[in-house]
Amino acid sequence: MKKIFIVAMLLLGACAAKQEKKELKNPLEVLNGKVYGVREDSTMPTIPATGTKNQITRIRGTLMLGEGISATPLKHTKVRMLDDDGVTVGEATSDIQGKFRFSDIYFNGHYTVEITSPKYKGATRIYINSYDQEVVVVAQPL
Incomplete structure (x- = not known):
């Protein structure tokens, strides 16, 4: 009886092993x-x-009013980042020190960071090729 049971178990095991993987x-x-x-x-x-x-890409930037030694940070001003097709891919507002940050998944390529304020204008073109970059946007009064 034990021999029949062992043979049956071996047959079932062999059939299971032949299943299509x-x-x-x-x-x-x-x-x-x-x-x-x-x-x-x-x-x-x-x-x-x-x-x-x-991976998350961080674009850290500073808005500066004017150029050179007399430049001052531009606070509480909205900026946006556009891709090559002109589509807005990020928006931010500068803090009291003129600093802003975009944080998202951005692929390598050319982008434009521009000011969207009724009082100021300014834009800069950047090329994203790393996961942490810095940019400075120079603003001019309208």
Whole structure:
């Protein structure tokens, strides 16, 4: 009786081992421009297949009224950051020292930081190529 039981268990184990195994797709196999690697019901973020990491980029800046030694910080003034297509990708307001910060996922490329105040004008073009950059925007009265 024990021999029959052991033979039956071995047969069931052999049948289970012969089941077809599904090949798992690795998101790092082929980078073809698609976003893949997670299921819709997953809480994990997707991985872009372009090779860039989704890391937070911080653009720290200062608004200065005037240039040179007589320049003063421009406080409580709104600024925005535009991409190459002219789409606003970030907005901020300078503090009492004229400092502002944009913090988001920005891909490498050219952007424009401009003042959006009815009293002042000014803009500067920047190139994002690191995760922490500084910029100075010089303002002029209208």
